[in-house]
Amino acid sequence: MILTRIALGVGLLFVVSLVIFWATELLPGDLATQLLGQSATPETVAALRAQLGLNDPAPVRYWAWLTGALTGDFGVSLANNRPIADLIGARLGNTVFLALYAAALSVPIALTLGILSALWRNSIFDRMANAGALGAISLPEFFIAYILVLWLAQTGFFPSMVRINPTTTFGDRLYMTFLPALTLTLVVTAHMMRMTRAAIINLMASPYIEMARLKGLSPLRIVLRHALPNALAPIINVVALNLAYLITGVVVVEVVFVYPGLGQLMVDAVSNRDIAVVQAIALIFAAAYIGLNLIADVLSTITNPRLMHRR
């Protein structure tokens, strides 16, 4: 069961790497002419073609790119000829740090809010939480980010720009990245909370919960001991999906806070049309996305014996 799912995930990743690579082949003409523009001389085009290895057939180039990527060698940037692995190196760590930070904030908040609003269904608290969630989903990330800057950075509580260097201590880092992490938290909490609430309310209608209620157990105990374990599978799924969503949210938020992460690097690379860097980062993001979905499926299979021993 689990092994087939993992094999499927790896297969999907392979297909996605194909898509990312072949996207460049979609161009009318070729990449070199496209990058240099109409006015380029044939010599410069030929030179760039040689540099990009465009003279090899596509499958050969794909194989070289994929095997390189697997060993951490993504080739060189088209913009400044530096190895992409060097460009990505520290930034990957920063982005992972920010995403984990946001996850550590948002998952407990979302689960607590979700459980509480399921417990006090249709109360004022539930309505407020739901309205807030709907609102937060509709707002662009940069809007939330700038409102936080206006309220929290303007008043001097937190810095509005993140300057990280190797000497920064862990505590300082937590303090400096608080606003970006909080922005991401606000963006993903809403969806997680609503799904947690829906999963628990769905279960609360089942007969064994009614039995527990008739035994006279307290509502909190019913939710925590009886409903929550069975709601774990959908909740894990939603948490993983939202962590995967953090990956795209991170791009905008990093730009707002001038955070030295992968998202910022990718945006710069897109405006420079540095396709090699963009492909490398897209592959990393897609791999993380597929990996998180894979982990979600595996975990929800493990938590549910019925899925574990199907047929």
Add this chain to the structure above:
Amino acid sequence: MGFAASVTLGLAGLFALAWVLRAGARALLTGHSRSIASDMPLTAAFGLLVIVIYAFVAIAAPLLAPFPERDIVGTQFQAWSADHPLGTDRIGRDMLSRLIYGARNTVGIAFATTALAFVVGSLLGLWAALTGGWLDQILSRFVDALMAIPALIFSLLLLTIFGTSVLSLILVIAAVDATRVFRLARSVAQGIVVMDYIEAARLRGEGAWFLIRREILPNAMAPLVAEFGLRFCFVFLSISSLSFLGLGIKPPTADWGSMVRDNATLITFGDVTPLLPAGCIALLTVAVNFVVDWQLYRASGLREATQ
């Protein structure tokens, strides 16, 4: 916090106006349209009102705006005054005028993109469901593979390849969103193509285009219309995000996303002006969501079930 108060007051005013209009509609209309108006929740009335106002501003932009969209009419970063109600931007263009023209540019481009994504995605989806077999398999697996890449990341990849212009922005976002529309249209149509009347039409010898147009589409309309609203929100937000990142609609064209980016430095000085375009984006998304919520509620027949 005078600004927060005036925003709250403005929203409350809009809600009150929506309430009055709904009451007016209940009193004046008759028959079917009256029954629609009478069970419309206040949030939906508010959403409709906001959408109508945006549409009006977008159409009448040249009449409403005090200055042309691209003209430099003052010094940079002027404060709010009688001449420039919302001040001026980074190079001295009138903020209010650009905000008004932004309704036309940003919303118009988002609307065109959604429409394109819809035509392509739903036609392919309906066709795949109708034909089945290998065509369905190829299209569905292809869409699955594309959807395994996060939408924003895939858009960024495509924008690198095709370059950042408004046309490529529209095409790229439409292509990415068409995959989502395809999924929905296909799954809706799959429930319809097994119906007897489709079989009957097939036996009559009707072609695929007739079946899609006359038999499937009318029956798949309700979920597709709701999806159009939701999709518009997603497209609108992703276009704004890309413009904010400097990869979408670019100055001098007035656009809400890039206006935020251009004037963001003001925020660190405690000026709220750069937040106004972002607020315009947020208000429209919330309004569309309210209306979609109401439509889904009506389509699902929940109202009848509870009565």
